[in-house]
Amino acid sequence: MAEKRFQRQPRSEEEAFRWGDQYLGAIAAGQIKYRAWEAGDIAVRLYSFAAVIRYHARLEVVFNGHPVPPGDYWHTDAYEHRDGVWTVVWSQATAISRQI
Numbered sequence: 001m002a003e004k005r006f007q008r009q010p011r012s013e014e015e016a017f018r019w020g021d022q023y024l025g026a027i028a029a030g031q032i033k034y035r036a037w038e039a040g041d042i043a044v045r046l047y048s049f050a051a052v053i054r055y056h057a058r059l060e061v062v063f064n065g066h067p068v069p070p071g072d073y074w075h076t077d078a079y080e081h082r083d084g085v086w087t088v089v090w091s092q093a094t095a096i097s098r099q100i
Contacts, residue, residue, distance in 0.1 A: 036060035036070065051079045051086065056096070072096040 026032045040056040053076070060070040078090040 031064050033062040034059065035062060035067075039075075049081045051081075053077050053079070057093075072098075 023032075027034075036059060038058040042053050042055040045052045055075050056072060057075055058070060058072050061068045073093045073095055075091070075093045077088055077092075079086045080089050081087075
């Protein structure tokens with residue numbers, strides 16, 4: 001049976017924004033550096049005030065000075081239409097395992 005990993009979800013919208021701020025702060029500080037981001041076709045599900053997108057991307061990243069080998073990831077992002085602006089409310093990426 002495959003191992004399942006669960007991460008705690010933010011308890012509030014305020015906490016989710018803090019997590020987003022931490023991620024963007026790490027990028028601004030150079031703790032996370034994207035060397036490559038090659039996205040494939042993007043599938044979109046559009047609803048009246050929400051949208052979900054899913055796409056495959058090949059990434060090459062450096063975390064705190066440590067290069068991560070290039071890898072393929074599935075990305076899923078959820079957006080809400082608020083006050084005339086599309087705002088991402090959830091974003092998730094999953095590494096695609098290479099089976100031999």
